[in-house]
Amino acid sequence: MLAVAKIKQAEASVGVIDAPSPTLSPGHVLIQITAAGICGTDMAIYNWAPRMQSRIDVPRILGHEATGKIIGIGSGVQGLEVGDRVSLESHIFCGICHYCRRGDAHLCEHLGYPGISIDGGFAELVSVPAQIARVVPQNIDDNTAAMIEPFGIAVHACMSQRGTAGKTVLVNGCGPIGLMTVAAAKALGARRILAVDPNPIRLALAKEFGADEIVDPTSIDVSTTAKRMTGGYGVEVAIEYSGVPSGLDSVLASLERMADLRLVAGPAHPHALDVNALLRTGLSIYGIHGRRLWQDWDLGVKLLEERKVDLSALADPVLPMSRALEGFEAVNSGRALKPILLNQ
Numbered sequence: 001m002l003a004v005a006k007i008k009q010a011e012a013s014v015g016v017i018d019a020p021s022p023t024l025s026p027g028h029v030l031i032q033i034t035a036a037g038i039c040g041t042d043m044a045i046y047n048w049a050p051r052m053q054s055r056i057d058v059p060r061i062l063g064h065e066a067t068g069k070i071i072g073i074g075s076g077v078q079g080l081e082v083g084d085r086v087s088l089e090s091h092i093f094c095g096i097c098h099y100c101r102r103g104d105a106h107l108c109e110h111l112g113y114p115g116i117s118i119d120g121g122f123a124e125l126v127s128v129p130a131q132i133a134r135v136v137p138q139n140i141d142d143n144t145a146a147m148i149e150p151f152g153i154a155v156h157a158c159m160s161q162r163g164t165a166g167k168t169v170l171v172n173g174c175g176p177i178g179l180m181t182v183a184a185a186k187a188l189g190a191r192r193i194l195a196v197d198p199n200p201i202r203l204a205l206a207k208e209f210g211a212d213e214i215v216d217p218t219s220i221d222v223s224t225t226a227k228r229m230t231g232g233y234g235v236e237v238a239i240e241y242s243g244v245p246s247g248l249d250s251v252l253a254s255l256e257r258m259a260d261l262r263l264v265a266g267p268a269h270p271h272a273l274d275v276n277a278l279l280r281t282g283l284s285i286y287g288i289h290g291r292r293l294w295q296d297w298d299l300g301v302k303l304l305e306e307r308k309v310d311l312s313a314l315a316d317p318v319l320p321m322s323r324a325l326e327g328f329e330a331v332n333s334g335r336a337l338k339p340i341l342l343n344q
Ligand SMILES: [Zn+2]
Pocket: 039, 040, 041, 064, 065, 090, 149, 150
């Protein structure tokens, strides 16, 4: 079968290959993929980021944001049937560790990932543990169904701690998940949204998705804008995606007292913060990892199903899987939003 795999432990070294079709094992479902999205994690594997280098054996079929139809059910699987249209959660959780047992499976101590620890969804067929195949409502199109996994992160970021309803919200960094966060925050009742990114294509889409103000931080000071929008106080919630030290610093300067800072990305290297200055402001800092299963996932699906959020403009470029490498290069060049690979 056709598949897109990391073939050497080196930069790029991703190829469209002819791979053996997966066989069905107990507890797994066999899925015929229809669409799959290229994610930042796939890009980190493609660009051979240091944090991925010890995590990947080759050859490994990439991809964890995927949708398709179940064509085979392994022994012991309940609640799914051949013909079900499903989308993949990317966290394969153990179900028995301390965190799984208390309902925090997204923080499982033994997480596995399609496209990292097992072969993933950039292929005609994938076999995954049934626990990560979630049925998708019929009125959600394939491109969007392939984006439920990252959208769940956006929903998690908006719904965690004190939420976003009625609040002033700064979304710092408008890559695909930042843009999804603008859309989710709007749908979930944020009062004012400030979206920040240096890329004008992304800023234009942030506006379309519901941002009240957009700022290019290379030309306009973020904290000055945040304070102007909020009577001089700063925002109540900031969600940080930029992953660069200057981005984090500008977010910290944009917060009112008792604000929520939700970190979805962080700087690549340790970054010094003045903790005394932070604690005097009553700041709360939360780390956002994945989606809470299944409440964030299911709320995301409802927002899509009920047309409160439309992510279709994010699917760009849309390519046949055989041209996957163009998708990786489009991200590296800054032209892409969320590349979608179709099995056609
Ligand atoms: Zn992803």
